[in-house]
Each structure stands twice: as C-alpha cells, then as structure tokens.
Amino acid sequence: MRILGLLFAKIIGLGSALYINTVFWTSKIEKKDPRGILENLGNEQYVFVFWHGDSYCMYPILKNRPLLIITTADRRGDYISEISKRFGYIPIRIPDKATGGKSLAKIKDNVDSHPESSIGITLDGPLGPYHEPKEFPFIAAVLTGKRVLPITVKVSRKIQLNKRWDKYSIPLPFGEIKLRIHEPLEVAKDDRKNDFSKLREKVLKEMDTEF
16 A cells, blocks of 8 residues: 555656746746845755645756755655656655654755755644744754745646645646745844744744735
C-alpha cells in the first residue's frame, strides 16, 4: 500500500507542477520586491514564510533556486515533497508537531549540508489555525542563523476552498498574480523567552496588510 501511495503522490506531483507552471505562463506576474531580494539570493539565505493557504501559488517563485522545503512526514507531505522536487527544491520531512529534538537536528543537518540554500516553511501550518503565526519558523531561524522573510501573494482569478481551515487557493490561468516581498526580520535567541510574540504580531500585521 505504501508503494502505491508513493506512486500516486508522484502522479499528483507531476500533474500539479504542470498545472501551476501553466498558470504562471499564462498570467501577468507583478513582483513588489524593492530590495531585489529574490534576484540576489546568493548574497544571503533566508527562512521564507508564507500562509499555508497560499502555498500552491508559491511553488514557481524560486524555481530551481537552492531551497529546502519543510513539510510533514505523512501522506500530505508526500504530495508536497513530489511537487517541490518538480521545482528543484529539496524537501525535509518532519513530524506534524515539531517540538524540537530530532526535527530540529534534521533541519540543522540539512542546512549544514546545503549552506547555499534558503528554507521555505508555512507560517500557520501544517494544521492552523488560519493566519496564526507559529513559533516553529522563528525557532528554525534561530537554529540556522537566518533572517525570516515573509512573502504574500494575491491572485485575481482563483478557486478558494473556504471550508478548509486554511482557505486554500488554487489559482486559475490568464489572471494576475501579485507577489510582495516584505522586510526581513532579525530573530534573536532572547526572542524565544516570550515565545516570539512580538515578532509573530509584527509579521501578522505586515502580511495581512493590503498590497
């Protein structure tokens, strides 16, 4: 059964990658990146964060750039891993509830093995609540010494699954996709004393503002 599940994940990954590439090829892409961060990733690596509901729209943004994608070690993670590979990313599989220990050690080992790579992780994932920033991306930033870089996306034509906790968005072809690269955030060890509350409030306010 596991083999069949992995085969199905590969098929879903291929189909999903083909579709999202088609969407980007047929859509008008507008990037708001005043610092030119996406064009100069060789100078610094980041912990990229984005909302779980926007994750499908995010795949092509750093296509074939060195990027480690944090995802879960379950069937849902199988699909995400396969799609990620189609865009040249390296998936890191960790348990749903990353409480430290082996999960953090695995991330650190992968980052050390790929020093040129940034990290991609959903800010409110994997299970929500909706648009509630979690601690884990900031823990990863402290662990790796990277700054947190929020990215938001706005899609003009989409199917939005409002019954899902994350209001997952599936973009449609021939629309407009706007990307906003926000200011990088410094994360210090001392921020963990208050569960990164100030940083989480700041990134929430920043990412939920209009374009």
